[in-house]
Amino acid sequence: MDERNLALYGLANGYIRQLRKYPVVLIEKYVEKKYMGNYYNGLNSLNIISCFTNSDVFHSDEEIERDIRI
Numbered sequence: 001m002d003e004r005n006l007a008l009y010g011l012a013n014g015y016i017r018q019l020r021k022y023p024v025v026l027i028e029k030y031v032e033k034k035y036m037g038n039y040y041n042g043l044n045s046l047n048i049i050s051c052f053t054n055s056d057v058f059h060s061d062e063e064i065e066r067d068i069r070i
Contacts, residue, residue, distance in 0.1 A: 020045045021061065023070050040070055 010016035024042040039049045046064075050057045064070050 020047065021064070022046075023049070023064050025070055027069050040064075 007016065007019060011019070022042050022045055023040040025040045039052060044052075046057050046060050050060050053060070
């Protein structure tokens with residue numbers, strides 16, 4: 001199944017109103033070394049991470065997109 005097309009279909013037809021990102025650290029050895037590694041466990045959305053870190057969602061999203069480990 002193509003998740004991207006499924007999400008686009010859901011957004012276009014009103015089944016999905018908001019997409020949320022739940023970042024995950026891809027390499028386990030970086031979890032302890034990276035300050036944000038404890039938040040990037042797949043259980044916290046970007047909204048929750050932004051509240052914990054006192055940053056905006058846009059800044060957190062840009063940081064995640066730039067980091068290849070997440």
